[in-house]
Amino acid sequence: TSKKSELLNTPCYLLFIILFIIGTFSSGLNVCMSGSATSCEECLLIHPSCAWCAQEEFGRVRTLMSRCDLSQNLQKRGCEAYNIENPRSTTRVVKSEPLSSKGSGPTQYDVIQIMPQKISLSLRPSDQTSFKVQVRQVEDYPVDLYYLMDLSLSMKDDLDSIRNLGTKLADEMRKLTSNFRLGFGSFVDKNMSPFSYTAPKYQDNPCNGYKLFPNCVPSFGFRHLLSLTDKVDRFNEEVQKQMVSRNRDAPEGGFDAILQAAVCKERIGWRKEAFHLLVFATDDVPHLALDGKLGGLVQPHDGKCHMNEKNEYSGSTEMDYPSLALLGEKLAENNIYLIFAVTKRHYVIYKNFTTLIPGTTVEILDADSKNIIQLIVNAYNNIRSKVELTVWDQPEDLSLTFTATCQDGQPLPGLRKCADLKIGDTVSFNVSVEARGCPPPGTRQSFTVKPVGFKDRLEVSVDYRCDCGCTHRARANSSRCSSRGQYVCGTCRCDTGHLGARCECHEGEAGAVYQGACREAEGKQICSGRGECSCNQCLCYESEFGKIYGTFCECDDFSCARHKGVLCSGHGECHCGECKCHAGYIGDNCNCSTETLSCVSDDGQICSGRGNCACGRCQCTEPGAFGDTCEKCPTCPDACGTKRECIECRLFNSGRLADNQTCQRLCKDEIITVETLKTEDPNAVLCLYKTENECVMKFTYSEHASGMSVLTALKEPECGAAPDAMTVLLAVVGSILLVGIVLLAIWKLVITVHDRREFARFQSARSRARYEMACNPLYKQPITSHPVETDFSMYSKSYNGATH
Numbered sequence: 131t132s133k134k135s136e137l138l139n140t141p142c143y144l145l146f147i148i149l150f151i152i153g154t155f156s157s158g159l160n161v162c163m164s165g166s167a168t169s170c171e172e173c174l175l176i177h178p179s180c181a182w183c184a185q186e187e188f189g190r191v192r193t194l195m196s197r198c199d200l201s202q203n204l205q206k207r208g209c210e211a212y213n214i215e216n217p218r219s220t221t222r223v224v225k226s227e228p229l230s231s232k233g234s235g236p237t238q239y240d241v242i243q244i245m246p247q248k249i250s251l252s253l254r255p256s257d258q259t260s261f262k263v264q265v266r267q268v269e270d271y272p273v274d275l276y277y278l279m280d281l282s283l284s285m286k287d288d289l290d291s292i293r294n295l296g297t298k299l300a301d302e303m304r305k306l307t308s309n310f311r312l313g314f315g316s317f318v319d320k321n322m323s324p325f326s327y328t329a330p331k332y333q334d335n336p337c338n339g340y341k342l343f344p345n346c347v348p349s350f351g352f353r354h355l356l357s358l359t360d361k362v363d364r365f366n367e368e369v370q371k372q373m374v375s376r377n378r379d380a381p382e383g384g385f386d387a388i389l390q391a392a393v394c395k396e397r398i399g400w401r402k403e404a405f406h407l408l409v410f411a412t413d414d415v416p417h418l419a420l421d422g423k424l425g426g427l428v429q430p431h432d433g434k435c436h437m438n439e440k441n442e443y444s445g446s447t448e449m450d451y452p453s454l455a456l457l458g459e460k461l462a463e464n465n466i467y468l469i470f471a472v473t474k475r476h477y478v479i480y481k482n483f484t485t486l487i488p489g490t491t492v493e494i495l496d497a498d499s500k501n502i503i504q505l506i507v508n509a510y511n512n513i514r515s516k517v518e519l520t521v522w523d524q525p526e527d528l529s530l531t532f533t534a535t536c537q538d539g540q541p542l543p544g545l546r547k548c549a550d551l552k553i554g555d556t557v558s559f560n561v562s563v564e565a566r567g568c569p570p571p572g573t574r575q576s577f578t579v580k581p582v583g584f585k586d587r588l589e590v591s592v593d594y595r596c597d598c599g600c601t602h603r604a605r606a607n608s609s610r611c612s613s614r615g616q617y618v619c620g621t622c623r624c625d626t627g628h629l630g631a632r633c634e635c636h637e638g639e640a641g642a643v644y645q646g647a648c649r650e651a652e653g654k655q656i657c658s659g660r661g662e663c664s665c666n667q668c669l670c671y672e673s674e675f676g677k678i679y680g681t682f683c684e685c686d687d688f689s690c691a692r693h694k695g696v697l698c699s700g701h702g703e704c705h706c707g708e709c710k711c712h713a714g715y716i717g718d719n720c721n722c723s724t725e726t727l728s729c730v731s732d733d734g735q736i737c738s739g740r741g742n743c744a745c746g747r748c749q750c751t752e753p754g755a756f757g758d759t760c761e762k763c764p765t766c767p768d769a770c771g772t773k774r775e776c777i778e779c780r781l782f783n784s785g786r787l788a789d790n791q792t793c794q795r796l797c798k799d800e801i802i803t804v805e806t807l808k809t810e811d812p813n814a815v816l817c818l819y820k821t822e823n824e825c826v827m828k829f830t831y832s833e834h835a836s837g838m839s840v841l842t843a844l845k846e847p848e849c850g851a852a853p854d855a856m857t858v859l860l861a862v863v864g865s866i867l868l869v870g871i872v873l874l875a876i877w878k879l880v881i882t883v884h885d886r887r888e889f890a891r892f893q894s895a896r897s898r899a900r901y902e903m904a905c906n907p908l909y910k911q912p913i914t915s916h917p918v919e920t921d922f923s924m925y926s927k928s929y930n931g932a933t934h
Contacts, residue, residue, distance in 0.1 A: 351446025635665030
C-alpha cells in the first residue's frame, strides 16, 4: 500500500493525470471515448465505428474507457489488430434461383418472380447492411378472377347487362393470358333489422308492396355461386339464374362478402400459382366495423371462413362487419388484388379505401355495368404495370429503408414501388437493414419481403452480433485482478466490494490524493456533483430518470431534446446530451423523417416539382400550390398545360398520355363535359388551347372544398365553318366598289367645298372692284365738252350761200 501511495504521489503520475484529462477533452468529438462503455459488449453498442482492444498490456491505470475507441486509433496506440474486437454486419444469400420469363406451360408451378428467395443477416447494432431484391412480372401468368356482385334492387339493370359477361370477358382476358379461370358470388346485406326488412310479410318477398318491382328474393349476406373454373359458360348460366333482393338501408354488406371470398380458399378455388383478382361491383357504400352494433352484433369479426353447406355466409347475423385493417390483412395473406368497380358518385370514398388497403384499385362503373369488361381489363393492366414491396413481421428493433431502381435505371431513395412497367420488365430494390439494439442472447428473428399480390416472397433471417469473442476466454480470480475479480477482454470485473482498474481498492476508500482525478477541471465539482470519488474513479449516482455515466459523471441518457414529451422523439438514443438518431431520422430531437415516399405525387415527382420534402411532408414553394404533394395549383403557369393532357387523353384518346395505363394513373380528376362553358366562377381558371384541326378547346379548372380537382370542358372543340368561295368573291368585289364610291364621294365633296370657297372669294373681290365711272381717276370720257358762245347766224349765212 505504501508503494502504491508513493507511486500516486510522484510527479510522473500527476503529469499522466493532466495528460489524460487533456486527451479526454481533445477527443470530445469521439463518440467511442465519450460513451459509458466499461466492457467490450457496451463498447459495441455505442456506435458501429467503435472497437474494443482486448490486449492485456494496453493502457495504464484509469484507462478503462480508453480501450473503446476507433479501430485505427487503437492500432496507433499499440493494440495489435488481432486483439481488436470490431464485428461487422454481414449478409449471406442462402437461396437464389433465377427469375422465370413465362408463367404458363409445364413449368407454371415453379415460376419465380423474386430473387433471391432466402437471405441470412448477422447484425451489429447501428451497423447498417443491405441486400438487393429483383422482381419481374412474368409473361402469360395464370389468372383467377372472382366476380363479386351486389344484388340489391338498385343493381337490377346491371344484372341484365352481365348475363353473357363470362364469354366476352374470357375472350378479352385470353388476349392477356392463356390460363384464365372465372368464378361468381353475390351479396346484399345482413338479413336482420335495421339492415333488411324483417316483418313477416317480407320474409319470402322483401319487395312485397313495392310497385316498381313487386317480386324479389329474400335478403342474404354472401352467397358463393360458382367456384373458379375455365368453363365460362357455367358463369353465364349462374348469372342468368340470379334475381335481385331488397334491403332497407342504403349501405350494403359487401365487406362481409369480400372477406369470405378471400379466406375461404378451398371453396372459391384460388390457385397458389395464379394471379388473384377479386372484382367488387356495387353502386353504394359499404357497412364498416361497428355498424353491426346497430343490430346488436357486438362480436368483432374473427377473420375466418364461415361458409355452410349451402355455400352461404353463416356468420352474417352473428358477427360485426370486418374492419378495413382486417380486410387488408386477409387480402394480403392470400395474395388477392381487389378491384372496386363502383359508380361515379361513390368513386371518392372507395378511392380513399385504396390508400388504407394495400393492393387495391378503383374504377368507375357505368350505371348499367356495360363497361365492366373494359373496366376489368384496364384494372388488370394497371395492376400488372406496377410492383410494390411490403414487409411482413418486421421486428421492432430493426429499421428498414428502401431504394427503388425502376426502368430508367435511376435510384429513387425512400421508394419501394415502381410503376409504368411492361410485362417481363425487371426492377430492383436495395434494402438497407439496421438493428437498433440487442435482444436477449441467442435470439433469432425473421421477417418477409413480399411484392403486393405475389405468392413469391423473400425470407430474411436475422441474428445479432452483440457479444465479443474475447468474452468466451474470461479468467476467473485472475492475478491481474488482484485475485478479486474476473479478467475479461483486457479488463477486470471486480467481485462485490472491490473496485479499481485491478480491483485493488475497497469500496468506501477515499482521500485527498484521489480527489483531483475526479474533477473534470480545476474549480469543477467532484464527479460533476453527480457521483462520489472512490479509488481514483467516479462512482456515478443512480437516477430515476436514467443512467448517469462518464469519466466525471458528466453524461447521462435522459438530458436530450424531446418532441411532444418523448426523448429523441422515440427515433433515437440519448448519448451525453445529444440525440443519436436511428436510420431514417434527423434533427436535434430526431423528429424529422428522411422518408420521401409520402411526398411522391402520382406523376412520380417529389412534391409534384412544386416544393420540397421536409420531414416526410411537402412544403410547397410554388405560389398557389397546395395539397399533400403540392399537386393542386390552379394558378400555376403549367396548370392548364398539365390538365390539357388529361383532357386530351380522357375525352379524345389523344395526346402524350394517350396510352391507357398512363392516362388512368395520372389523370384521376373528375371531368364534366358541357355544351356551353360558363366562366363566371371566380375560383375557376379558364384554359384554352388550339387542336390539330385549328379548332379551339376550352375548359375550366377548379378545386372543390372536398379536395377534388374538377375539370369542366366542352364536349367538342369550337371550330368555325369554312366560308363559301362565291360569297368571298362577291364580298371582295363589293368591298372594292364600295370603297371606290366612298372615295369618289369624298373627292367630290372636297372639290365642291373648294370651288365654293374660291367663288366666294371671287365675289368678294368683284364687289370691292365696283366704282362709279365718274369717280374713277383712271377713266376718261371719249368726248370732251368745252363751254363757248357761238354765232349761229354766221353759220347760217354761210350755209345758205353755199347752197346756192
